Amino acid sequence: MAVLQHEREQKSAALLELLKSKLASHIISSRITLGDAEVHIRREGMLDFFGLLKLDSELRFEMLMSVTAVDWLDEREDRFEVVYHLLSLTHLHRLRIKIAASETEPVVESVVSLWESANFLERECHDMYGIRFNGNPDHRRILMYEEFEGYPLRKDYPVQGKQPRVKLRYPEVENTARHMIRPTLVQIGKGRNGAQHS
Secondary structure, eight states: OHHHHHHHHHHHHHHHHHHHHHHGGGEEEEEEETTEEEEEEOSTTHHHHHHHHHHOTTTOOOEEEEEEEEEOTTTSSSOEEEEEEEEETTTTEEEEEEEEEOSSOOEEEOOTTTOTTHHHHHHHHHHHHOOEEETOSOOOOSSSOTTOOSOTTSTTSOTTOOOOOOOOSSOOOOOGGGGOOOOOOOOTTBOTTSOBOO
């Protein structure tokens, strides 16, 4: 197990060196955490960074696995951190990317143009944290209903607060199944008149 962990960390270290050689101007800091390569990048030019991650033959991050956020309420200058997890199926690399977003303007660019799966992932992040993704074609809520007020995964969300009541969009119709007439069930081992077969 220790050997596998060491190999994983070596592979991640090599990936970080490769990233620095190609994209150093975008990277603020880098490290290895839990065996995976992690970079903190600038928000400006982030689409160029992600584009090269996907298209460069030595990187080839074909899969966007998740988009989420961290709320650092009162702990950091920039309250939010948007976190992306990428996987290269070609090179079997994993990469975690972090981008800071301020409380007053929690906005980053959408990566839907690179990975279509980002559409739902970004919508979920927007719904839960209020992070806006410029260029996402659909910012409707995906987990909460449209009239929901606030963002439930923010640390200052009032846990015992009440949400506005909304009218039932699709009023229930009467269940017609109980009005159906069904034939009597056949009893196994009995004839039609209830007599036992010999």
